Structure formats: structure tokens, C-alpha cells
Amino acid sequence: MRLVSMQGTSEPNNVLADLPVVLEASSAPLVQALKSTAEQDVACFHFPGHNRGKAAPNLSNLTGPGAFLHDLPELPELDDLFSPKGAILDAQAEAAKLFGASETWFLVGGTTCGIQASIMATCCPGDVLILPRNAHISATSGLVLSGAVPKYILPEYNSCWDIAAGIRPSQVEAAIKELEDVGKTAAAVLITSPTYHGICSNLNEITKVCHSRCIPVIVDEAHGAHFGFHPNFPSTALEQGADLAVQSTHKVLSSLTQSSMLHMSGNLIDTERISKCLQMLQSSSPSYLLLASLDSARAQLGKNPDAIFCDAVNLSLETRKEIGTTAGVSLLDLSSFLSGFTAIDPLRITLGVSQLHISGYIADEVLWEGHRIIPELVGSSSLTFVINLGTSRKDIQRLILGVKNLSRNFFNGNKIKSDVWNGVRAPATYSSMQLSPRDAFFAKKRRVNIRESVGEICGELICPYPPGIPVLIPGEVITEEALSYLLRVLRMGAAIRGAADHQLSSILVCRI
Numbered sequence: 071m072r073l074v075s076m077q078g079t080s081e082p083n084n085v086l087a088d089l090p091v092v093l094e095a096s097s098a099p100l101v102q103a104l105k106s107t108a109e110q111d112v113a114c115f116h117f118p119g120h121n122r123g124k125a126a127p128n129l130s131n132l133t134g135p136g137a138f139l140h141d142l143p144e145l146p147e148l149d150d151l152f153s154p155k156g157a158i159l160d161a162q163a164e165a166a167k168l169f170g171a172s173e174t175w176f177l178v179g180g181t182t183c184g185i186q187a188s189i190m191a192t193c194c195p196g197d198v199l200i201l202p203r204n205a206h207i208s209a210t211s212g213l214v215l216s217g218a219v220p221k222y223i224l225p226e227y228n229s230c231w232d233i234a235a236g237i238r239p240s241q242v243e244a245a246i247k248e249l250e251d252v253g254k255t256a257a258a259v260l261i262t263s264p265t266y267h268g269i270c271s272n273l274n275e276i277t278k279v280c281h282s283r284c285i286p287v288i289v290d291e292a293h294g295a296h297f298g299f300h301p302n303f304p305s306t307a308l309e310q311g312a313d314l315a316v317q318s319t320h321k322v323l324s325s326l327t328q329s330s331m332l333h334m335s336g337n338l339i340d341t342e343r344i345s346k347c348l349q350m351l352q353s354s355s356p357s358y359l360l361l362a363s364l365d366s367a368r369a370q371l372g373k374n375p376d377a378i379f380c381d382a383v384n385l386s387l388e389t390r391k392e393i394g395t396t397a398g399v400s401l402l403d404l405s406s407f408l409s410g411f412t413a414i415d416p417l418r419i420t421l422g423v424s425q426l427h428i429s430g431y432i433a434d435e436v437l438w439e440g441h442r443i444i445p446e447l448v449g450s451s452s453l454t455f456v457i458n459l460g461t462s463r464k465d466i467q468r469l470i471l472g473v474k475n476l477s478r479n480f481f482n483g484n485k486i487k488s489d490v491w492n493g494v495r496a497p498a499t500y501s502s503m504q505l506s507p508r509d510a511f512f513a514k515k516r517r518v519n520i521r522e523s524v525g526e527i528c529g530e531l532i533c534p535y536p537p538g539i540p541v542l543i544p545g546e547v548i549t550e551e552a553l554s555y556l557l558r559v560l561r562m563g564a565a566i567r568g569a570a571d572h573q574l575s576s577i578l579v580c581r582i
């Protein structure tokens with residue numbers, strides 16, 4: 071790698087001079103380093119081969135030249151993600167300060183790689199990880215990578231909404247005690263909080279239960295990166311004692327897709343091991359656009375941390391008020407679940423449409439066809455909309471109008487008992503685990519007809535969506551009960567995720 075002087079030239083050789091840079095130089099060290107590096111008058115003989123856009127005219131025309139000019143490799147003045155000493159170190163330190171962490175890592179592989187690294191850093195092969203049955207798929211791959219063995223907790227499930235909620239402290243305590251009864255200790259506990267629908271578990275109590283036994287708590291906070299920035303928002307995972315919190319900065323904040331942050335607190339986690347795991351899981355050519363977008367998102371929040379979300383919160387309140395009084399639609403809130411969940415994200419609006427006698431999928435189509443409205447998530451009986459820093463009053467008015475039109479066109483005054491799955495309950499207990507997810511992943515597989523699969527060891531993750539709770543996980547014995555549930559929800563329109571054969575006429579099993 072070239073050794074360079076840190077000086078740029080006084081005459082920029084590109085259009086950057088004309089680009090407005092809204093952040094002060096000192097407020098975003100990595101953004102600033104990227105800007106001044108791109109402004110240098112240089113002859114480039116390095117990667118990437120698009121050569122600052124000159125070799126990629128098609129996409130460069132579409133995105134504008136700025137994206138390519140700043141898509142730079144690990145030049146000395148841009149620091150090194152895996153051994154940071156300069157701009158990345160400073161940018162991560164600024165982020166740690168703002169998010170209340172003792173250390174923060176920038177991630178270019180999304181929260182996915184942060185969850186995987188957190189599991190690998192806390193669990194060795196054979197160790198037990200306690201986690202919700204509906205944890206994101208990255209937790210399952212974390213189990214495969216680490217060799218840890220899962221102990222699942224079943225989240226509360228509301229069959230009218232067809233939505234799963236969080237995990238209660240008493241469930242975590244019971245899982246720990248069950249392990250203790252057989253002479254085992256959990257290596258870590260992983261909690262998803264908030265859920266995709268914004269439901270928050272009581273992390274305060276969960277971390278107390280775990281820390282009294284020195285068990286570290288990893289929080290999948292993919293959907294909660296904004297929580298520290300408005301009094302109406304739920305408390306953050308770190309404020310509630312989490313040891314590791316992984317946030318998809320790109321989901322609600324303003325960084326680029328795939329960019330996330332991993333925050334650490336307390337002294338239960340080995341910092342070096344986290345760094346090593348992240349280096350193992352991420353590209354050795356991390357994108358500086360992604361990294362700088364994290365620095366930029368942090369600087370944007372840091373400028374005005376107490377008020378930045380005020381407009382978004384007000385717009386969300388307004389939307390809830392209007393939609394809440396619309397005939398035939400309902401809003402998901404904490405009363406939709408038994409007690410035990412502490413908060414729900416005010417920026418996540420989940421609209422129930424079953425009283426309109428239509429599914430979430432039909433409502434989605436109608437809103438698209440009539441109003442060009444795109445929700446974040448579509449469920450069997452609901453739609454979820456996300457309000458963020460870019461949401462305008464015009465967008466909100468369009469949403470409210472769209473929902474009112476839905477009501478006008480579909481509500482006939484007849485209330486139905488809205489249990490979309492007609493009493494189909496997910497299995498109360500799940501199949502026994504015969505192989506760890508890791509052993510099942512590496513086992514030789516064969517494909518069998520679904521009717522002949524009972525008693526075999528499942529070789530793939532099979533998860534009906536909705537509700538997104540996996541019914542079979544690699545290594546579990548396939549039971550009659552699991553199969554009949556899967557076939558019933560498939561007939562009712564659920565999509566089967568994870569299985570190679572989406573129609574489930576066959577299933578991959580382990581050959582042992």
C-alpha cells in the first residue's frame with residue numbers, strides 16, 4: 071500500500087468542490103477524511119477498478135459521480151477498520167460517546183454480522199445460548215459459526231394480530247434455572263428488543279437476572295438505533311444494562327443500507343475477541359461509503375440529540391390519532407399483549423385490517439394501486455409503517471387519506487372475531503434437538519418426501535411467515551405435530567421461509 075503525505079492539493083480535480091458539505095469538518099472525522107482524500111489531485115493505480123467512476127460510466131451517470139469518487143479503498147489517510155488508529159478510531163469513539171457505549175464498532179455487514187460476532191465472542195462450541203425462538207436468522211447462523219447450542223424461549227404470540235411479542239424476565243430466569251438444574255450455565259442470553267413491530271422487552275429486569283450470575287446479555291436492537299434521542303422513545307438496551315447491543319443504523323437512522331453499529335458496555339465481554347470475530351466475518355475491503363455514512367448519521371444526531379426526532383414523533387402522534395378513529399382499522403399497542411412488555415416504539419405504526427374483512431396483503435395492494443404508499447412490513451392481518459427523519463407531512467396526509475379510503479371501501483360495520491388462523495396455534499412445544507445447528511449444518515443431507523420425513527432430523531430452517539417463528543430448526547426431529555401445523559398454515563397462505571422447497575412437498579433431512 072502506498073505511503074502518502076496527508077496533504078491534499080489546493081486545486082480539487084473533481085466536482086466535489088461544488089458539493090455542499092453540511093457537516094462541519096471536525097464533527098464527522100471519517101466524512102471529512104473521505105472528502106479531503108477524494109479532493110486530492112492524484113493519478114490512481116489502485117483498486118477499485120472503477121477508478122473513481124471513470125471506468126463505470128453507466129452507474130456513475132445514474133448515481134452522479136460523487137458516489138464513485140468517494141468509493142475509496144483503505145488508503146493510509148482513511149485508516150483501517152480492523153486496526154483503527156485515525157479517522158475510523160475517532161469516528162467510532164464519537165459514536166460510543168453519543169450512544170453511551172464503552173466501545174463501538176462500525177459494521178459493513180449489517181446487524182447480521184454484529185449478531186454473529188456477538189455470539190461467537192461469548193459462546194464456545196457446546197456452550198448454551200438462551201434466545202427467543204423467533205430470533206433473526208443471523209442468530210441461527212451465529213449458532214452454526216460458534217458451535218453453541220440453543221435453549222429457546224417462546225415469545226408471546228397474539229393470534230388475532232398474528233404477531234409475536236417479546237420475552238419476559240420470568241421466562242429468562244426459568245430458562246437459566248432449567249439449565250442449572252442439569253448442571254449447566256448459559257454462556258449468554260440474546261434478546262430481540264424492540265421486535266420488528268416495535269415491542270420492547272423489560273431489559274432492565276432481564277439484565278439483572280443475568281448479571282446476578284455473570285451471564286452477558288446481547289440485545290438485537292436492529293430496530294432501535296433511534297431510542298436514545300427523544301423522551302417518548304423507550305430506553306436503550308445499554309441504558310438498561312445490556313453488555314452488547316447491535317443496531318441497524320440504516321433502518322431508522324440515515325446511514326446507507328448494510329451499515330450498522332455494535333456497542334459494548336460493562337466488563338463481561340472480551341473486546342479483543344469481538345474485534346477478531348468481526349474481522350473474520352466482514353470483508354477485508356470494507357466500503358468507505360458505508361463507514362462514512364455511519365459517521366455522518368452519528369454527526370447528524372449529535373448536532374441536535376434532544377430535538378432531532380421531535381417532528382417525526384409529532385407526525386407519528388398525529389397519524390395515530392387520525393387512524394385510531396377510522397372505522398374498521400385498529401392500531402397495535404401494548405394492550406394487544408398480556409402485561410410484561412415495557413414499551414412500544416412510537417415511530418412504528420402497525421395497522422390491523424381484519425375488521426375490514428381483508429388481509430394485510432390486499433390492503434397493501436389497495437394502498438399501492440390507489441395511493442402509491444409502501445409500508446415496511448406486510449402481515450396476514452396488518453401493515454407496519456415506519457416514520458423516520460425524512461417523513462414529511464405530505465407523506466402522512468397521503469397515508470391517512472389512503473387508510474380512510476380503505477375504511478370507506480371495505481368496512482361494512484360487521485365486526486368479525488378476527489383470529490386469522492382460525493384457532494391454528496403454533497406448536498406449544500418444539501421438537502427435540504438431536505444435533506446442534508452446527509452439526510446439522512455440516513451433516514450430509516438427503517431430500518425426502520414430506521410424508522416420509524417424520525422422525526428424521528431436519529436439515530433446514532423452516533419458518534412460516536407470518537408469524538415468523540421457526541417450526542423446525544436444523545438438528546431438530548421432525549414430528550407429526552410440526553408437519554401438520556406447517557401444512558395447515560401453508561394452505562392458509564403463509565409463506566414458508568428457509569426451506570428450499572417452498573411448497574413443502576419435500577424436506578431436506580440429515581443423513582446420520
Ligand SMILES: Cc1ncc(COP(=O)(O)O)c(C=O)c1O
Pocket residue numbers: 179180181182183206208262265266290292293318328330
Ligand atoms: C430483528 C432483526 N435483527 C437483525 C436483522 C438483521 O439486520 P441487518 O439487515 O442490518 O443485517 C434484522 C433485519 O431485518 C431484524 O429484523
